[in-house]
Amino acid sequence: MNASPLAVHDDGPEGVYTRGAGEMREWWRVSLSERANLFRIEHGHGDAATGKVDIDTVVDLDNLDAKLLKWRREGFAADAGREDEARAAEAGSRFGAELRLAAASARAARRGAHGAGSEVRTVRIGTVDVPVAQAALNGAPASQARVPRINDAYLFTARTDDIAMDIVENRRVMLIGHMGSGKTSFVEQIAARTGHGVLRANMNGQTTIGDFVGFWTVKGGETVWVDGVLPIAMREGAWLIIDELDFAEPSILAVLTAVLEPEGRLLLKERGNEIVTPHPEFRLFATANAAGAMSAYRHLYQGANLLNEAFLDRWRVYLFDYLSxxxxxxxxxxxxxxxxxxxxxxxxxxxxxxxxxxxxxxxxxxxxxxxxxxxxxxxxxxxxxxxxxxxxxxxxxxxxxxxxxxxxxxxxxxxxxxxxxx
Ligand SMILES: Nc1ncnc2c1ncn2[C@@H]1O[C@H](COP(=O)(O)OP(=O)(O)OP(=O)(O)O)[C@@H](O)[C@H]1O
Ligand SMILES: [Mg+2]
CATH class of the missing domain: 1.10.150 (DNA polymerase; domain 1)
Structure with a gap:
């Protein structure tokens, strides 16, 4: 015996199979027979509950399986399935409409919050208004040194609207995609237009935990602490782009996990457990070539580590494809x-x-x-x-x-x- 009759049996073949509607409606009804391992099949037209039965017979499982296949080919489908489908479609369209409404009112509330007396200056990126850095408004020259240069040729496409919104909402954003698909430049170009400083750390063998977090050194006979890129960005409110995160050492990933929460603070153990609280404009981005949905390409990016799901769950992860x-x-x-x-x-x-x-x-x-x-x-x-x-x-x-x-x-x-x- 082949495997499919059993599969049918496991799903439960009992029920009404119909095609057509109204007077044209034709049905087969399958029920358990009183005799062991046999099924009763009945056929009729119109309503299966009240209509006349013109065929009434008993078949075994193999035979029933062949009939189910034949009926399916002839256009019969299980009524239960149809009802489920209809219910799902109705719920889907209802949820869809409700969701769109909720999103629209959230958008309106955001606009209201910006408009109502608050002095947030914004720059439009795609369809999203991204706040301008406070330092840029105050004309603070020191922090301006880290602001990337605007590339006028940069094209913001529809794919970037969601990410721009994540920046506004202070979400951690990871961009995954092949080399040179525009991941780093996208973040840099938003920062350039909104006056935010950008710091970068490349994890492909170039950044040690000392570079990242900080280290003690001796200067002019005195021992001094030098902040790494992470605390610098957190204190100044710069945007930190961690490139090739899938190459990072575990010690760096461990430090990062703590600051991935929106208000996540950094504990500098080496500095007597000093706590670094993030500046409200601090943003954290990562790029990776072979993480998550790109893992199928890991052979192309030798040495890339698999980032575990618990870690990935702390980010919004966007697949950055090449431009059309x-x-x-x-x-x-x-x-x-x-x-x-x-x-x-x-x-x-x-x-x-x-x-x-x-x-x-x-x-x-x-x-x-x-x-x-x-x-x-x-x-x-x-x-x-x-x-x-x-x-x-x-x-x-x-x-x-x-x-x-x-x-x-x-x-x-x-x-x-x-x-x-x-
Ligand atoms: N939307 C765009 N508009 C204009 N130029 C773009 C765009 N996307 C990518 N580029 C160009 O492609 C170059 C490479 O992009 P970028 O360095 O951001 O890629 P990447 O995905 O970070 O690459 P890698 O994985 O190698 O770090 C940019 O310097 C820019 O010149
Ligand atoms: Mg890059």
Missing amino acids: KDEEAEVLRRTLPQLPPALAPTLAAIAADCRAAFAREDLASAFSTRRLIDWAELMLRTGDAERAAGPSIYAKVSAEDAALIRSIIRHHAIFDADQGAR
């Missing part, structure tokens, strides 16, 4: 206005094709927006797309990958004819 073709063409046009207009979409299409090849595992290397911009810049300098691809693309990947990328580029016919023959 249209968005990337727009970024190229904004970044390099001298680029011939028709070239931007072609270059974006090449990048998209390379990424598709990467997703199929035909290419071992991802194709970043950074790489695309760099190639285009070099193209403008050399006037030669193939030559420009050397240092910006080919030399960074394996010979096989370079050959495939070259053929993708050729396919888009941007090399001069004579170069194609080389």
Whole structure:
């Protein structure tokens, strides 16, 4: 006997199976027979409860299984399932409507809070109003040194609205995605526009727990404490971006866990248990290439640690995909206005094709927006797309990958004819 009759039995095949509606409604009813291991099946039209039965017979489990399959093929479905589906759909649409209403009134309340006498100056990022740093309003020059430069070519897309709102609400944000998809620059560009200082710590072998938290040292015969990036950012109210968090040492992750709560304070054990309370403008961000939903790509980012779920649960985690073709063409046009207009979409299409090849595992290397911009810049300098691809693309990947990328580029016919023959 095959396995499926048992599966049907486990689900309970009893019930009414119908197709059509009203007068056209046709049904099969399955119930347990009085005889062991047998089922009674009845057939009729109209209402199964009151309608006339024109077939009434008894079948065993194998036979019933075959009939269920046949009925399903003929368009019969279990009434119970239909009712469940209808109930779920109704509840879903009701919850959906209620949720949208609740979100709208929360938005209105936020606008009211900003408007009512409070002097919060904001900058609009996408559709979100992000408060400007107090220091920027006071013109405090020292903290301004940490504010990133505005990149006018930066394109905020719809994907970033939720993250901007998280910043307003002081949530911990982790951006995961392939290299050069725009994770770091996104945070920097919001900070640049709102006047917030940014500190960065890269966890890929460069940051020790001492750099991160602080250390004692001897200066001019005196022992002095030097704050690490975390307490500096917390005291000043700067934004801290921890890059490549999935490479961090466990001791750093342990320290971080404590400050992940919105008001989370830092305990400097080394400094006689001094407690550092976060400045209200302090924000914490992390980027990672291979955490969470990106874990399938861990082989590409050798040495990346698996961040456990309890740790990830303390963050809002966003998957940062590459920009769409249209968005990337727009970024190229904004970044390099001298680029011939028709070239931007072609270059974006090449990048998209390379990424598709990467997703199929035909290419071992991802194709970043950074790489695309760099190639285009070099193209403008050399006037030669193939030559420009050397240092910006080919030399960074394996010979096989370079050959495939070259053929993708050729396919888009941007090399001069004579170069194609080389
Ligand atoms: N939306 C965008 N608008 C304009 N430029 C962008 C955009 N997204 C990415 N870029 C460009 O791509 C470059 C790489 O982005 P970024 O450094 O933020 O990537 P990343 O995801 O942090 O990369 P990595 O994983 O290597 O750290 C940026 O310097 C910028 O030039
Ligand atoms: Mg980065």
